[in-house]
Every structure is written in C-alpha cells, then in structure tokens.
Amino acid sequence: MDKQTITIYDVAREASVSMATVSRVVNGNPNVKPSTRKKVLEVIDRLDYRPNAVARGLASKKTTTVGVIIPDVTNVFFASLARGIDDIATMYKYNIILANSDQNENKEIQVLNTLLAKQVDGIIYMGNKITDELRAEFSRSKTPVVLAGTVDPDQQVGSVNIDYIAAAENVISKLIEGGRKNIAFVTPPLANPINGQYRLKGYKNALLSSGIAFNEEFVFESKAKVNPGENMATHLIEKGIDAAYVTDDELAIGLLNGVINAGVRVPEDFEIITSNNSKIVEMARPKLSSIMLPLYDIGAVAMRLLTKIMNKEEIDEKTITLPYKVAYRGTTVKQED
Amino acid sequence: MDKQTITIYDVAREASVSMATVSRVVNGNPNVKPSTRKKVLEVIDRLDYRPNAVARGLASKKTTTVGVIIPDVTNVFFASLARGIDDIATMYKYNIILANSDQNENKEIQVLNTLLAKQVDGIIYMGNKITDELRAEFSRSKTPVVLAGTVDPDQQVGSVNIDYIAAAENVISKLIEGGRKNIAFVTPPLANPINGQYRLKGYKNALLSSGIAFNEEFVFESKAKVNPGENMATHLIEKGIDAAYVTDDELAIGLLNGVINAGVRVPEDFEIITSNNSKIVEMARPKLSSIMLPLYDIGAVAMRLLTKIMNKEEIDEKTITLPYKVAYRGTTVKQED
DNA sequence: TTGAAAGCGCTAACAG
DNA sequence: CTGTTAGCGCTTTCAA
Numbered sequence: 167m168d169k170q171t172i173t174i175y176d177v178a179r180e181a182s183v184s185m186a187t188v189s190r191v192v193n194g195n196p197n198v199k200p201s202t203r204k205k206v207l208e209v210i211d212r213l214d215y216r217p218n219a220v221a222r223g224l225a226s227k228k229t230t231t232v233g234v235i236i237p238d239v240t241n242v243f244f245a246s247l248a249r250g251i252d253d254i255a256t257m258y259k260y261n262i263i264l265a266n267s268d269q270n271e272n273k274e275i276q277v278l279n280t281l282l283a284k285q286v287d288g289i290i291y292m293g294n295k296i297t298d299e300l301r302a303e304f305s306r307s308k309t310p311v312v313l314a315g316t317v318d319p320d321q322q323v324g325s326v327n328i329d330y331i332a333a334a335e336n337v338i339s340k341l342i343e344g345g346r347k348n349i350a351f352v353t354p355p356l357a358n359p360i361n362g363q364y365r366l367k368g369y370k371n372a373l374l375s376s377g378i379a380f381n382e383e384f385v386f387e388s389k390a391k392v393n394p395g396e397n398m399a400t401h402l403i404e405k406g407i408d409a410a411y412v413t414d415d416e417l418a419i420g421l422l423n424g425v426i427n428a429g430v431r432v433p434e435d436f437e438i439i440t441s442n443n444s445k446i447v448e449m450a451r452p453k454l455s456s457i458m459l460p461l462y463d464i465g466a467v468a469m470r471l472l473t474k475i476m477n478k479e480e481i482d483e484k485t486i487t488l489p490y491k492v493a494y495r496g497t498t499v500k501q502e503d
Numbered sequence: 504m505d506k507q508t509i510t511i512y513d514v515a516r517e518a519s520v521s522m523a524t525v526s527r528v529v530n531g532n533p534n535v536k537p538s539t540r541k542k543v544l545e546v547i548d549r550l551d552y553r554p555n556a557v558a559r560g561l562a563s564k565k566t567t568t569v570g571v572i573i574p575d576v577t578n579v580f581f582a583s584l585a586r587g588i589d590d591i592a593t594m595y596k597y598n599i600i601l602a603n604s605d606q607n608e609n610k611e612i613q614v615l616n617t618l619l620a621k622q623v624d625g626i627i628y629m630g631n632k633i634t635d636e637l638r639a640e641f642s643r644s645k646t647p648v649v650l651a652g653t654v655d656p657d658q659q660v661g662s663v664n665i666d667y668i669a670a671a672e673n674v675i676s677k678l679i680e681g682g683r684k685n686i687a688f689v690t691p692p693l694a695n696p697i698n699g700q701y702r703l704k705g706y707k708n709a710l711l712s713s714g715i716a717f718n719e720e721f722v723f724e725s726k727a728k729v730n731p732g733e734n735m736a737t738h739l740i741e742k743g744i745d746a747a748y749v750t751d752d753e754l755a756i757g758l759l760n761g762v763i764n765a766g767v768r769v770p771e772d773f774e775i776i777t778s779n780n781s782k783i784v785e786m787a788r789p790k791l792s793s794i795m796l797p798l799y800d801i802g803a804v805a806m807r808l809l810t811k812i813m814n815k816e817e818i819d820e821k822t823i824t825l826p827y828k829v830a831y832r833g834t835t836v837k838q839e840d
Numbered sequence: 841t842t843g844a845a846a847g848c849g850c851t852a853a854c855a856g
Numbered sequence: 857c858t859g860t861t862a863g864c865g866c867t868t869t870c871a872a
Contacts (some may be wrong), residue, residue: 173849184859191614191852219621220560221849224864229557231600232620239582239589240782249577252603261617263568264601282599284568356524392785416786424787448729449753449786451760474549481864510865521843526867536841558865561848 172213174223181209190401192217223285231261232288232472233281237269237374241390244292246313247393250465251290258473259264260287269294275303282307288472290465292316294358295437311477312484314468315461316358324475324484326468330360333457337439338411340492342376344499346409346437349373350402352421353413354390361413365441369411388417395420400428409437415446422450422497438497452496460488509550518546529554547576560622560798567599569625569809570618574606576729579781580752580798581629585649587802588627595810597624606631612640619644623807626764627802629653631695649821651805654696661812661821663805667697668825670794671705674776677829679713681836683746683774686710687739689758690750691727699749702778706748725754732757738766746774752783752791759787759834775834789833797825 174192178185183206191206198206209215223229234251236244246499247360248264255262263286265277271415274293279291289311296304304311304323321413331346342348351369356362370380383405388394394419403425412418420442421434430436430452432452440456447454467486474481494500511529515522520543527535528543535543546552560566571588573581585601590600600623603613611630615637618626625647633641633655641648641660650662678686688706693699707717720742725731732754739747740762749755755777756822759769769789777784777793784791804823811818832835 171849175849185850186852186859186861187857190858192853197857202857203752214618216620218561218849219617220557220566221864222851223557224555224561225851227851227864234601238586239576240579240586242577242579242582245576245579245582245869248601249575249603252601256602261600261602261621262590263598264585265593265598266586275835280556283597295656343851392782416782419786423786434554445729445753445787447755449760449783453765473818495529512865522866523843523845524841524870530867534841540843555865558848559867561850562865562867564848564867764844815857 167384171218172215172398174215174217177206177209177213177215178211178477181206181285191325223386228287229285230259231263231284231286232290232469232476233278234262234264234282234292235267235274235277235293236264236292237283237335238266241416242446243315243442246444246461247292247465247468250462250467251314251469252465254469254473258413258469260384260469260473262290265294267293271297271299274300282309288312288476290314290468290472294355296320310472310474312468312472315459315464317364318361319363321485322482324468324471324486326464326486327360328459328464328487328488330364331368333372333441334365334411335371336368337457337492338369338372340373340500341409341411341437341439341498342372342378344437347378347383348387348407348409350384350407351413352386352395352398352402352410352417354388354417356385356387365398365411365413390414390417392416392420392423395422396424396427399424403428403430403436403455408435410439412438412440415440415442415444415456418454418456419446419450422454433497433499434459437499439492443493445494447495450497455495455498455500456493458491460490463488468495508555509552511552511554512542513547514550514552516734517550518543521837539708544672552782564622565624566622567596568600568621568623569627569806569813570615570621570623570661571599571601571631572611572614572618572626572628573601574605574630575603576601578753579783579826580652580779583781583798584629584802584805586800587804588651588806589802591803591806591810595806597806597810604630608636611637615640615683619646625649625813627805627809628778631692633657647807647809649809650803652697654701656696656700657683660823661805661818663801663808663823663825665796665801665825665827667701668705668708670778670829671702671748674794674829675706675709677837678711678746678748678774678776679709679715681774684715684730685721685742685744685746687723687742687744687747688719688750689723689732689735689739689747689754691725691754693722693724701708701726702748702750727751727754729753729757733761733764736761740765740767740773745772747776749775749777752753752777752779752781752793755791755793756783756787759791768783770834770836774836776829776831780830784830784832786833792832792835793830795828795830797827800825
C-alpha cells in the first residue's frame with residue numbers, strides 16, 4: 167500500500183482540535199492560543215505533515231506560482247533575466263513555471279493558455295513582438311502580466327526596460343566622436359521593436375546629430391548566434407565598415423572573432439560595442455565593450471512589480487525604465503567613460 | 504465585478520447534460536455519444552470554458568507538472584539540460600517548475616519540500632553531490648526522482664549521464680600520445696563526484712597507462728567562472744604545464760584567454776580540451792576542443808525516463824549512460840578523431 | 841451512454 | 857480563541 171498521505175484532518179484529530187485551528191497555525195494566524203499552537207506544531211512535526219498546496223490553491227484561489235514565458239533558457243540574455251525573476255519570486259514565496267516559447271506565436275498562445283489553466287497568480291513575459299492575439303489574451307484574463315526586457319508600444323501591461331534609444335544613441339555618438347564614420351548596425355531580426363524601432367532610432371539619431379547620412383546598407387540583420395556573426399565579418403570589412411554597434415552579445419562575439427580572423431585589428435581599425443553585457447562579454451578577447459543592461463535587475467524588478475500587482479498594491483508607474491551604464495573594454499578605443 | 508469564472512457546471516447546464524458528461528468529453532473519454540460530444544464541445548467553445556487544472560489536480564491527484572532543481576539557470580551547461588527537459592516535458596503535456604538551488608544544501612532541501620507540497624508528479628534534479636539528507640528526502644516521498652547530468656554513487660534513483668571516466672581517459676591519452684607530459688587537471692570543486700571521482704579517475708588512468716606519475720600539484724581547483732580561469736593561466740605556465748584537461752567550459756575559455764594573453768601559443772605550446780561542448784566552445788578563438796557531452800539529450804532522456812516512471816511503465820535500466828564523441832577543434836594539435 | 845453523488849485537502853466565513 | 861460548515865472545480869465510482 168501507499169504510505170497514507172496525512173491530511174490536516176489527521177493532525178486535527180491527533181491534536182484534539184478542529185481542522186480550522188490547524189489551518190490557522192499552518193497559516194500563521196495570530197488568533198491561536200500559544201499552548202494550542204505548540205501542541206499542533208508538535209503533532210505536525212511528529213506526523214511529518216505537509217500542507218497540500220493544490221488543495222490550498224483550490225480553496226484560496228491562489229497558487230503562489232507565476233508563469234514565466236521565455237524564448238529560450240539557453241540564451242544567456244534571457245537566462246539572466248530568469249534568474250532575477252526566480253530569486254525575487256522565491257523571496258516572496260512564489261514558484262515559477264518556466265516555459266520556452268522559441269518566440270513562436272502559436273507556442274506562446276498555447277503556453278499562455280496552459281499557464282492560465284494552471285491558475286498561475288501572474289505571468290512574466292519575455293519575448294519579441296507582442297502580437298495582437300497575444301495582447302488580446304492578456305487583457306481577456308484578469309491574471310496580471312508584466313513584460314521583462316520586452317517592450318509593448320501600447321503599454322497596456324507592466325514592463326521593465328531601459329531607455330534603449332538613448333543608450334544606443336549614446337554609445338554610437340561616442341564612436342563618431344572617436345572618428346568613426348562607417349558604423350554598422352548589426353542585429354537579430356528587426357521585427358523585435360527593441361531593435362527595429364528603439365535601438366535603430368538611437369543609431370539614426372546619433373548619425374543625424376553628426377550630420378552623417380543614414381545608409382541602409384550598413385544595417386545587418388542576422389540570427390542571434392555566434393557563427394552568423396563570424397561569417398558576416400568579411401562582408402562588413404569589404405564594405406569599409408570601421409565600427410559596429412551590435413544588439414546581441416552572441417552575434418557580437420562572433421563578429422569580433424571573425425574580424426580578428428580576417429586580420430583586422432580591434433579596436434585600432436575596427437571597434438565593436440554590444441548591448442547586453444551578459445557574461446559573454448568577458449569570454450571575448452579582447453573583452454567586449456558594452457551597454458550595461460542590468461539583466462538580473464530587469465528580471466528582479468519585473469517580478470517585484472508583479473508581486474505588487476498581484477497584491478493589489480498601489481503602483482505609481484507600471485512602465486519602469488531602469489538606469490544603465492556603459493562599460494568600455496577592449497573592443498573600443500575609448501576605455502573609460 | 505470580476506468576470507465570473509465559468510466552470511464545468513455552467514457548461515453542463517448550458518448543454519443540458521451532467522457535469523460528468525462534460526468531464527468525459529474534456530478528458531477524451533470515448534464513452535460519449537458523438538452528438539452529445541459535439542453539443543458539449545460547442546458550449547465549451549461558446550462559453551470559452553477552460554478547465555481548472557488545480558481542481559483537476561486535487562481530484563485526480565496528478566498535477567502534470569514536474570519540479571526541476573537546477574543549480575543556476577544562468578549556467579549554460581545546466582540551461583542546456585533544462586531546455587531538453589522542458590521540450591520533452593511539453594511533448595508529454597507536463598510543465599516544469601524551475602527552482603534555482605545554487606548547489607546550496609539548505610536551499611535544495613527547502614526547494615524540494617515546496618515542490619512536494621505543490622504535489623509535482625516527479626522531480627528532475629541537477630546538481631552536485633547528493634547529500635545524505637537529500638537522499639533521505641528522495642526516498643521518503645513516493646514522488647519519482649531522476650538525476651540529469653548528476654551522479655549518485657548509490658544509484659538509488661534514476662539518472663542519465665555519460666561515462667565520464669572513459670571520456671576523460673580517452674582525451675587525456677590522446678594528449679599524451681601527442682607528446683604532452685605535463686597535463687593539468689583543471690576543475691571546479693572536486694566535491695562533485697563527477698569531477699572528484701569520475702573524471703579525475705580517468706585522468707589518473709590515462710597517466711598510469713602511459714607510465715606518467717600522478718602529480719597532485721597539477722590538479723587545479725577553482726570556481727566555474729571565466730575570470731578565475733584567466734587568472735590561473737600564468738600560474739600553470741610557471742609550473743611548466745603544456746596541456747590542460749578542463750571540466751568546465753567557462754573555466755576553459757578563461758584559461759585559454761589567459762594563456763594566450765601570456766604570449767603562449769595555443770595549441771602549439773599549450774593544448775586545452777574541455778568537457779561540456781556547450782555553446783561557449785565556439786565563442787572561443789581558437790574554438791575549444793571538447794568532449795561532446797550531449798547536453799540537450801541528457802535532459803531530454805532524463806525527462807523521458809521520468810515520464811515512464813510516473814506512468815509506472817517497465818524500466819529496463821534506470822541508470823542510463825549515453826554515448827559521447829570528441830570534437831577536436833582549434834585548441835588541440837590533433838584536429839580530427 | 842449518462843447521471844448522481846461522494847470526495848480530493850484545504851480556506852474562510854460565521855457563530856459562539 | 858476555537859469549532860462548524862460550506863464550498864473551491866473537478867474526477868470517479870456506482871447505478872441506471
């Protein structure tokens with residue numbers, strides 16, 4: 167036979183109290199006489215009783231678990247956000263159900279639905295473009311949603327990001343000040359508004375204020391992987407590119423390696439600055455200069471915001487913009503700020 | 504008011520059947536007259552009914568979610584395993600609750616308990632050493648556990664790994680054949696039996712069969728990070744090391760960069776071969792030679808094994824050893840197998 | 841093929 | 857400070 171699972175009822179019987187009282191001590195309700203509490207606690211310990219969270223969830227309509235939709239855990243960028251999310255979740259007694267979406271729209275909808283079926287108390291979404299269907303699903307359920315490292319131009323739900331436009335503009339301006347004229351904008355699909363709208367806008371702004379004409383040929387779109395980055399190097403060099411602002415770290419390290427392999431000196435003849443400051447930047451040689459996106463913090467703050475919403479606390483501003491810095495390392499001439 | 508959550512009861516009423524019947528169609532029970540099924544399905548669609556998984560879990564005692572204990576999602580090695588786990592989990596209609604443990608014993612016990620409280624149907628554990636307390640908890644509950652990329656010398660629970668001893672012995676022998684005499688064993692804490700027992704044993708075996716004496720001074724223990732690896736480089740060089748077998752990819756890329764920065768040529772004067780073949784190997788320049796640990800597969804197979812156990816199917820062998828290959832790339836003189 | 845009814849283990853009024 | 861009593865939304869016998 168199975169070891170009989172022991173319930174709140176068993177504890178109540180053994181302690182000669184009602185299950186309501188047991189429930190109270192389990193939930194830390196102060197309205198219990200110390201001696202009673204002690205007695206109950208003893209029995210709980212003796213019987214090795216463990217409250218059934220599922221039953222709890224059904225009765226209280228709260229599961230203390232939040233759903234996290236992530237493109238791919240294997241991507242250091244998102245993994246770092248996830249780590250921030252989980253730490254804060256744990257701090258507030260929540261668990262996370264992690265689901266990979268591969269940025270695939272159907273999968274996202276699908277995953278969202280099973281998350282809602284599981285009655286998660288909230289959802290953190292990381293991804294790309296928020297499609298209309300997804301937005302519709304979000305607003306159709308009353309389950310709160312917060313976006314982490316993901317923008318929704320509509321700002322219907324909470325979100326945590328940095329000012330991508332200003333950050334890009336900032337670093338590109340510095341490149342220009344340093345004398346670079348032919349600066350490439352290297353990025354994964356522009357479909358992601360962070361790249362296609364915000365960062366690209368920062369890039370254009372920087373060019374504009376320096377009187378440099380925007381050249382569509384200097385925008386390179388590719389998969390966010392090392393090899394594509396490495397392979398595109400000669401291509402950029404042939405075009406006379408002398409610096410690149412890259413929006414993904416894997417792409418950046420690939421490009422860096424490709425450029426060096428082609429015999430071009432970095433940073434003397436070719437500068438590179440990337441955007442996420444994930445741990446990849448220090449695996450590079452020379453180490454990659456980068457906008458210091460506070461990855462962990464974005465995840466942590468997003469989760470914190472979500473706890474507030476779930477808790478129905480007052481929110482001053484649900485669209486949060488975190489500060490950022492820039493780390494000038496080995497792939498730029500400028501080595502400090 | 505809240506939008507009233509619609510229940511199986513509402514569907515039953517609207518469709519003029521009993522909730523039992525609705526339950527049957529929702530669960531794909533064949534004992535329902537096609538016309539009835541059709542009618543119910545229509546109502547479900549019209550009312551946009553979504554079964555409450557929590558209630559389901561309570562009634563059926565199955566949650567279709569498994570707990571995954573991971574040291575740190577941010578670590579590419581574990582993240583890759585997690586990806587394999589999630590994909591197979593999804594395939595079998597399970598969701599995963601992901602919990603970071605930081606290899607911290609208390610946290611692990613703690614996490615395990617909340618996972619059990621949430622009535623997960625199974626657990627996948629990734630980590631380090633299985634402490635006695637943890638093992639005790641594992642066997643105390645009837646919830647099945649499978650280890651992924653983690654060994655338990657006791658083999659009480661299921662596990663998926665490769666033959667770490669043979670793999671290490673293999674690559675180190677090749678290094679010796681190539682003429683290397685002073686080969687370092689560079690590793691994160693030896694407390695993990697994969698490193699401290701298995702791989703180290705392979706290292707010793709290789710030395711032994713070549714008549715080389717084991718030198719304790721050639722074993723370097725460090726954190727599994729890039730910087731420690733980079734910093735230890737000169738240290739190794741001073742000791743006359745001319746090759747290194749590294750058990751962690753981050754450590755390996757750090758060491759590689761450190762060695763090159765010190766002006767030593769790789770692979771001509773110093774060879775490096777690492778162990779996990781995570782995506783880090785191709786971020787290195789030259790690319791890191793590595794034992795091809797089938798990361799994704801280990802996770803996938805572990806989850807598959809778990810589904811079988813949860814399903815109470817016959818298991819031929821719960822201690823699974825996957826095959827591996829070796830990729831000789833730029834950090835070894837030998838460039839093919 | 842379908843329905844009635846008894847739980848699953850716990851929370852949350854409500855009463856005392 | 858403590859007990860009684862309804863449910864929470866669904867699965868699952870057991871009958872019909």
